[in-house]
Amino acid sequence: MLNFELYNPTNYVFGKEQITKLTDLVPKNTKILLAYGGGSIFKNGIYDQVKTALSGFEIVEFGGIEPNPRYETLMNAVEIIRAQNIGFILAVGGGSVIDGVKFISAAVKFEGNPMEILKKRMSIKDISQVIPFGTVLTLPATGSEMNSGSVITINETQEKLAFGGSALFPKFSICDPTVIESLPKRQIQNGVVDAFTHVMEQYLTYTHDALLQDRIAESILQTLVEIGPSVVENPTDYKLASNYMWCATMALNGLLNKGVPTDWATHMIGHELTALYEIDHARSLAIIGPNLYRVMFDTKKDKLAQYGERVFGIQGNSVEEKAEKAIEKTVDFLHKMGMLTKLSENTANYENTADFIVARFEERGWKGLGEQQNVTPEKVREIVEMSY
Amino acid sequence: MLNFELYNPTNYVFGKEQITKLTDLVPKNTKILLAYGGGSIFKNGIYDQVKTALSGFEIVEFGGIEPNPRYETLMNAVEIIRAQNIGFILAVGGGSVIDGVKFISAAVKFEGNPMEILKKRMSIKDISQVIPFGTVLTLPATGSEMNSGSVITINETQEKLAFGGSALFPKFSICDPTVIESLPKRQIQNGVVDAFTHVMEQYLTYTHDALLQDRIAESILQTLVEIGPSVVENPTDYKLASNYMWCATMALNGLLNKGVPTDWATHMIGHELTALYEIDHARSLAIIGPNLYRVMFDTKKDKLAQYGERVFGIQGNSVEEKAEKAIEKTVDFLHKMGMLTKLSENTANYENTADFIVARFEERGWKGLGEQQNVTPEKVREIVEMSY
Numbered sequence: 108m109l110n111f112e113l114y115n116p117t118n119y120v121f122g123k124e125q126i127t128k129l130t131d132l133v134p135k136n137t138k139i140l141l142a143y144g145g146g147s148i149f150k151n152g153i154y155d156q157v158k159t160a161l162s163g164f165e166i167v168e169f170g171g172i173e174p175n176p177r178y179e180t181l182m183n184a185v186e187i188i189r190a191q192n193i194g195f196i197l198a199v200g201g202g203s204v205i206d207g208v209k210f211i212s213a214a215v216k217f218e219g220n221p222m223e224i225l226k227k228r229m230s231i232k233d234i235s236q237v238i239p240f241g242t243v244l245t246l247p248a249t250g251s252e253m254n255s256g257s258v259i260t261i262n263e264t265q266e267k268l269a270f271g272g273s274a275l276f277p278k279f280s281i282c283d284p285t286v287i288e289s290l291p292k293r294q295i296q297n298g299v300v301d302a303f304t305h306v307m308e309q310y311l312t313y314t315h316d317a318l319l320q321d322r323i324a325e326s327i328l329q330t331l332v333e334i335g336p337s338v339v340e341n342p343t344d345y346k347l348a349s350n351y352m353w354c355a356t357m358a359l360n361g362l363l364n365k366g367v368p369t370d371w372a373t374h375m376i377g378h379e380l381t382a383l384y385e386i387d388h389a390r391s392l393a394i395i396g397p398n399l400y401r402v403m404f405d406t407k408k409d410k411l412a413q414y415g416e417r418v419f420g421i422q423g424n425s426v427e428e429k430a431e432k433a434i435e436k437t438v439d440f441l442h443k444m445g446m447l448t449k450l451s452e453n454t455a456n457y458e459n460t461a462d463f464i465v466a467r468f469e470e471r472g473w474k475g476l477g478e479q480q481n482v483t484p485e486k487v488r489e490i491v492e493m494s495y
Numbered sequence: 496m497l498n499f500e501l502y503n504p505t506n507y508v509f510g511k512e513q514i515t516k517l518t519d520l521v522p523k524n525t526k527i528l529l530a531y532g533g534g535s536i537f538k539n540g541i542y543d544q545v546k547t548a549l550s551g552f553e554i555v556e557f558g559g560i561e562p563n564p565r566y567e568t569l570m571n572a573v574e575i576i577r578a579q580n581i582g583f584i585l586a587v588g589g590g591s592v593i594d595g596v597k598f599i600s601a602a603v604k605f606e607g608n609p610m611e612i613l614k615k616r617m618s619i620k621d622i623s624q625v626i627p628f629g630t631v632l633t634l635p636a637t638g639s640e641m642n643s644g645s646v647i648t649i650n651e652t653q654e655k656l657a658f659g660g661s662a663l664f665p666k667f668s669i670c671d672p673t674v675i676e677s678l679p680k681r682q683i684q685n686g687v688v689d690a691f692t693h694v695m696e697q698y699l700t701y702t703h704d705a706l707l708q709d710r711i712a713e714s715i716l717q718t719l720v721e722i723g724p725s726v727v728e729n730p731t732d733y734k735l736a737s738n739y740m741w742c743a744t745m746a747l748n749g750l751l752n753k754g755v756p757t758d759w760a761t762h763m764i765g766h767e768l769t770a771l772y773e774i775d776h777a778r779s780l781a782i783i784g785p786n787l788y789r790v791m792f793d794t795k796k797d798k799l800a801q802y803g804e805r806v807f808g809i810q811g812n813s814v815e816e817k818a819e820k821a822i823e824k825t826v827d828f829l830h831k832m833g834m835l836t837k838l839s840e841n842t843a844n845y846e847n848t849a850d851f852i853v854a855r856f857e858e859r860g861w862k863g864l865g866e867q868q869n870v871t872p873e874k875v876r877e878i879v880e881m882s883y
Contacts, residue, residue, distance in 0.1 A: 108672075108737040110510025115503065121754065122498025284496075316734040319718045319742055326710030333706065346704040349496040353754070354707055366509065366741070 108317045108366040115361050117253045118279040121353065123345075125281050126153070129160035129197070132241055132279045137194035138165045142184060142208050144172050144200045151289040153245055157199055167191055172200065175381075176207035178222065178261045185214045185221065188238060196240035198277075202249025205242050209257035209275045212237045224270055225259055231272035241279040245286045247352040248298035248389070250305060250359025252280035267378060282356065284348035292339050295351075296445040297389035299335040302355040303328065303440075304392040308370045309363040311400065312478040314409045317366045321413070324363050327354050328418045336443045372476035373399050376487060379464045384454040393446035394453065397438050398493040402486055404430065406479060450494045461491040496705045496754040503749050505641045506667040509741065511733075513669050514541070517548035517585070520629055520667045525582035526553045530572060530596050532560045532588045539677040541633055545587055555579055560588065563769075564595035566610060566649045573602045573609065576626060584628035586665075590637025593630050597645035597663045600625045612658055613647055619660035629667040633674045635740040636686035636777070638693060638747025640668035655766060670744065672736035680727055683739075684833040685777035687723040690743040691716065691828075692780040696758045697751040699788065700866040702797045705754045709801070712751050715742050716806045724831045760864035761787050764875060767852045772842040781834035782841065785826050786881040790874055792818065794867060838882045849879040 120128055133139060141157070148154040158166075169184045187193070188211065198208035213231045214221035215238050223229070231237060244252045251257065256271035287295065310324035331354050338347035357363075376399070377391035386394070400407055408430040415421035415433025423429035441448055450457045465484045468476075476482040482490075508516055521527060529545070536542040546554075557572045575581070576599065586596035601619045602609035603626050611617070619625060632640045639645065644659035675683065698712035719742050726735035745751075764787070765779035774782070788795055796818040803809035803821025811817035829836055838845045853872045856864075864870040870878075 108510070108734070108741070110513065113507040113509070114505075117502075119501040121501070122496070125498065316738070318721065318738045319714055319745065322714030322717060323711055326707055326714055329710060330707045346496070349754075350704070350706045353496070357707065366737075 108315075108320075109368070111365040113361065113365050114273060115253065115276060117276045117360075119253055119356065120279055120281045121283075122349075123283060123285060125283050126156040126243060127160050128281065129157060129241075129243070132281070133161065133164065133197060134195050134239075138167065138192060140169055140184065140188055140193045140196045140211075141166050142169045142172060142196055142198050142200070142204060142211070144170070144174075144204045146170065147289075148199055148245060151245070151286065153199060153243065153286060157197070157243060161197075167193060172204045172207040174203045175258075175260045175267065176203045176210070178210070178225065178259055179263070181207050181210050181259070182214070182221065184211045188215050194238065196238055198240060198242040199245065201244070201246030202251040205244070205251040205277070206249070206257040206259065208240050208242070209251070209255075209271070210259050212240050212275060213270070213272075222261065225261060225266075225268040228268060228270050229272070231270070231274045234274045237274045239278050241281075242277045243281045243283075244352075246290060246294060246298060247282070247287065247355035248294075248301040250302070250356055252277060252282060253356050253360035255361075265382065267382065282352055284345060284352045287338070287342045287348040287351065290342060292445070293387075295339045295342060297387050298355060299331055299338065299351060300389040300393055300441065300444050300446060302351075302358040303331045303335070304373060304389070304396055305358040306331075306363060307396060308373060309367065311407060311410055311414060312368045312370050313406060314413060315367060320363065320365065320367050322417075325414070325417045327358055327363075328414070330354050332418060332440055335440070339445065368478040370478045372482045375473075375476050376464065376490060379467060380450070380453075380460070383460065383463065384457075386453050390446055390453060393441045393444075393448050394450055394494050395490060397434050397441070397448065398490045399482070400434050400437070401493060402490045403477065403482060406481060448494075450491075457495055460495075461488045464488075464491055496703075496708075497756070499753040501749065501753050502661060503641065503664060505664045505748075507641055507744070508667055508669045509671075510737075511671060511673060513671050514544040514631060515548050516669065517545060517629075517631070520669070521549065521552065521585060522583050522627075526555065526580060528557055528572065528576055528581045528584045528599075529554050530557045530560060530584055530586050530588070530592060530599070532558070532562075532592045534558065535677075536587055536633060539633070539674065541587060541631065541674060545585070545631060549585075555581060560592045560595040562591045563646075563648045563655065564591045564598070566598070566613065566647055567651070569595050569598050569647065570602070570609065572599045576603050582626065584626055586628060586630040587633065588630075589632070589634030590639040593632070593639040593665070594637070594645040594647065596628050596630070597639070597643075597659070598647050600628050600663060601658070601660075610649065613649060613654075613656040616656060616658050617660070619658070619662045622662045625662045627666050629669075630665045631669045631671075632740075634678060634682055634686060635670070635675065635743035636682075636689040638690070638744055640665060640670060641744050641748035643749075653770065655770065670740055672733060672740045675726070675730045675736040675739065678730060680833070681775075683727045683730060685775050686743060687719055687726065687739060688777040688781055688829065688832050688834060690739075690746040691719045691723070692761060692777070692784055693746040694719075694751060695784060696761060697755065699795060699798055699802060700756045700758050701794060702801060703755060708751065708753065708755050710805075713802070713805045715746055715751075716802070718742050720806060720828055723828070727833065756866040758866045760870045763861075763864050764852065764878060767855060768838070768841075768848070771848065771851065772845075774841050778834055778841060781829045781832075781836050782838055782882050783878060785822050785829070785836065786878045787870070788822050788825070789881060790878045791865065791870060794869060836882075838879075845883055848883075849876045852876075852879055
């Protein structure tokens with residue numbers, strides 16, 4: 108097992124009717140910025156629940172944080188906080204709103220141009236330099252409600268940049284699974300596949316001796332496979348919804364990657380498909396993941412076989428056979444989750460995608476991605492072309 | 496899934512040669528109480544490693560915290576801290592030393608008689624009212640390194656009382672699996688069984704819809720079953736030692752019980768065996784656990800069958816058959832771990848044990864223990880007599 112540090116001070120508040128606890132969770136005598144996205148919280152009743160819980164508090168609202176939140180939008184909130192002496196931020200939304208609030212939190216007291224936080228991929232560790240924030244999660248997917256990472260897009264340069272740091276854990280996150288009832292099917296499909304792929308990135312590497320970590324990862328994968336297709340059809344089923352929400356948090360709250368190698372190449376390639384064709388993040392992962400496993404078969408086959416046996420109950424006469432079946436089962440699952448796993452099914456003009464992505468990676472000097480840094484530009488080309 | 500809150504701010508630092516990080520983890524310019532137990536840290540080199548990492552810091556030592564730490568002993572440390580203006584405590588030891596330090600931490604600033612903390616089973620939530628502390632774990636078993644609970648014995652009245660609260664999480668815990676190399680076999684056996692039973696208390700209840708929680712619990716059980724007997728024989732094998740240490744923490748760091756019913760009746764009965772006959776805590780659990788499953792078979796059989804299938808790969812024609820086999824497999828495992836699962840194998844004068852324990856529970860007004868409060872005094876009698 109590799110050495111690791113596990114630190115996660117977020118107070119995670121899970122269950123029905125937990126939004127009422129906001130009254131006790133937000134600080135008293137502090138002006139609060141209520142940050143949200145495109146307005147779905149007005150339709151599903153979350154806005155009303157939040158406002159009721161916060162009656163008596165001084166609140167300034169900031170709506171309109173977009174999917175793939177933009178630096179330019181967020182800087183407007185930074186100005187409001189500075190001008191109005193706001194001391195706490197409440198993010199009400201999904202991963203985009205929460206990621207956006209993490210940037211706002213870090214930017215307010217930043218000395219210099221806050222764009223540097225992104226350009227230099229800074230790690231914000233000093234609690235005294237951020238505005239504290241909490242979250243009310245409305246869309247389970249990214250795990251941002253219980254981690255300290257964030258991805259922000261700079262509109263001007265069309266760059267999608269990550270930053271984070273231990274000062275950027277939410278103080279609290281309220282996760283009420285009933286929010287899933289009113290989500291569009293497509294968002295539930297995406298959320299399950301996003302969570303599933305988060306686990307795979309931290310698990311599907313090579314066989315190692317962190318026995319418990321593997322089994323916890325497999326626990327989340329098994330649960331998502333078990334409930335994923337059903338929760339899309341029955342989002343009012345609390346058993347399904349609660350397991351989905353908890354799995355999505357556990358998939359990326361910093362527990363799974365402790366002591367083990369991680370991959371993340373599927374995300375690196377998938378991000379480019381989103382940038383090029385505005386393919387939903389989760390759908391880009393569903394296109395790339397299985398083909399990455401195929402192209403990197405030699406280095407991943409042992410783990411694929413373990414995954415196949417333990418998650419899908421696959422049997423076979425050889426590691427190769429079990430590993431191949433495991434990839435097929437993964438694609439089956441993605442199809443059941445409504446994913447279209449070919450690039451050509453998601454966009455019309457895909458012919459030059461591999462050239463473009465490989466050129467971009469080479470520009471950045473990326474010689475090899477993945478847990479063994481062996482997903483070379485040539486392998487990336489093969490993966491992307493296999494995805495057409 | 497039941498509503499829950501998950502909060503755990505301990506910075507958990509795991510791996511080889513991590514004790515050197517103490518230099519950065521303890522606060523600067525603060526006098527430190529270095530608390531430890533009977534002196535094993537002098538033999539295994541931990542004391543030297545700690546002192547080296549803390550060279551330049553002002554340290555006051557307090558040794559002699561005993562197994563089942565005593566209120567009377569700990570109050571001596573409280574006096575030292577008050578007299579010498581000490582601002583941080585470093586617990587170097589196993590669960591007893593860490594539990595003891597939690598009490599010291601809570602008692603120093605307590606207004607009134609600190610014995611009330613125990614007698615009233617207080618929940619200490621106010622960070623400003625405790626002395627912060629960190630730990631260096633030398634014996635994986637209790638999970639105290641990453642939770643906020645503590646059990647203290649009052650010598651005068653021979654009471655073993657629990658308290659805790661969110662202010663009593665360690666600031667950090669350094670867990671280096673190489674400490675296991677020098678542990679006596681009996682302590683490793685006990686540590687594995689203690690961790691195993693912690694999981695069972697939070698898992699082996701009734702079937703419910705918290706799918707992921709069940710699987711995480713099973714992950715720890717599977718791992719302990721896989722490595723437990725081997726780590727006793729090969730404590731220098733880092734793969735075995737690191738998985739054991741990480742499982743012991745995860746077994747009781749507050750994750751497993753989220754959203755699920757919990758039992759703890761085995762502990763309640765086992766505690767009495769320890770009080771009566773000084774049977775090691777883990778060994779008392781090994782005596783009681785399987786007989787509790789037998790006596791409570793009707794309410795636990797579905798979960799026992801699930802446990803048998805998933806942890807031991809048991810197959811059978813009925814729930815009852817699988818559940819019975821699961822109990823047998825559990826006893827087999829406990830035997831492999833060096834446990835003697837009959838009371839008569841652990842003490843000579845056991846004939847009146849059931850009478851005594853039932854009388855004690857009735858004195859306390861305990862009408863029913865366990866996840867369904869249906870382990871009545873009559874059932875307790877049956878369980879204890881079955882354990883003879």
